[in-house]
Amino acid sequence: MISSTPSQLNRKVNHSGSGAAKKMGYSLLYLILIMVAVFQLFPLVWLFFFSLKNNQEVFNLPPLSLPMNPHWENYAKVWGAGNIDIYFLNSVWITITATVFTVVLGSLVTFAITRMKWKGSSFVLGLFMVAMMIPVHSTLIPLFNIFNKIGLNDHPLSLVLTYTAFNMPITIMILLGFYYALPKEVEEASVIDGCNVNRMFFRIVLPMTSSVIATTAIINMIYNWNEFIFVNTFISSNEYKTLTVGVQNFIGQYTTDWGAIGATLMISILPILIAYLFLSDRIVEGIAAGSVKG
Structure with a gap:
């Protein structure tokens, strides 16, 4: 033993x-x-x-209490009579358009700064980084005057241009670390095979950066979808408004439909929430990949 x-x-x-x-x-x-x-x-x-509550239940019941009779008609009301269907579609296409422009232009700028040798690249990068310090509110009046002179006030293109310009610095900053870490041997091999710069970028570099592009795209989508100040300043027609300002339709001078406001906010949250749930892993992957400079 x-x-x-x-x-x-x-x-x-x-x-x-x-x-x-x-x-x-x-x-x-x-x-x-x-x-x-x-x-x-x-x-x-x-x-x-x-x-799912009416005004009486909102003020008389505890915040987390279930409504006595769920008012699902609040969603039907805001989607039809409240023009939320129009605002929802406007939010979708403006958000997607501005996001695509920002990601593509940001990728081109980052590629030019990090992978190409030319005088002034550091200065251009510094300009984009300085742009991050410009307060949004300080640009409202100048932008309003510019868009008014060129006929873009009360036009969705004013929102697309503004979102693209203000999101470019943060997009470039996220992309920088990833582009610095890309192996130069891949680009050298493509040049030997007869690839020009444009083909190299769209066929080789852009697919290699898909994870960090997904990160920047989601960040841009969240900002563009939830933005309020520029829409409220530049857009006055109902046909071009987005969800963030459409909620004001249910606020009257004497009465406010709180249930309809809640339904509108719930509709506005769901798309971004669903996109984030499905793509959250890509966000973490892209941030981690772009945080280390090779």
Whole structure:
């Protein structure tokens, strides 16, 4: 019969003790994460219940209480009579158009700055980085006057141009680290094979940066979808308004339809929420890949 030595017994005790501590640590971590998740989901649950109530229930019932009779007609009301269908489509195409322009132009600028040798590249990069410090509110009056002179006030193109310009600096900043880390051997091999600069960018470099492009696209989509100040300043016609300003239709001088407002906000949140749930892994992957300079 073989007996364990004291040192072996000590190792077993230490191993079991460390295993129990590790399990306790993971349990505590999961508990904290669950609490954070519940805290993050609280506004969405509250808004959903809010959207199914009428004015009397909004003010007389507790915030998280279920409506006595769910008013699903709030969604039908805002989608039809409230013109939310038009605002929703405007938000979709303006957001997608501005995002595509920003990502493509930002990729071209970043490629030129990081992969091509030319005088003034550092200066141009500095200009884009300085642009991040310009407050949005300080540009409203100059932009309004410019668009008024060229006939773009109350036109969706004014929003597309503005979103593209203001999102370019942050897009370039995210792309920089990834482009610096790209191996130059791939570009050299393509040049040897007779590839010109344009073909190299669209056929080789752009597909290699798909993960970080997904990150910048989602960030741009979230900003463009939720933007309010420029839409409220430049757009006055109902046919060009987006969801963020369309909610004002349910705010009257004497009465406010709070249930309809809640339904509108719920409709405006769902597309971005669904896109983020499906593409959240790409966001993390792109940020991690672009955070290290090779």
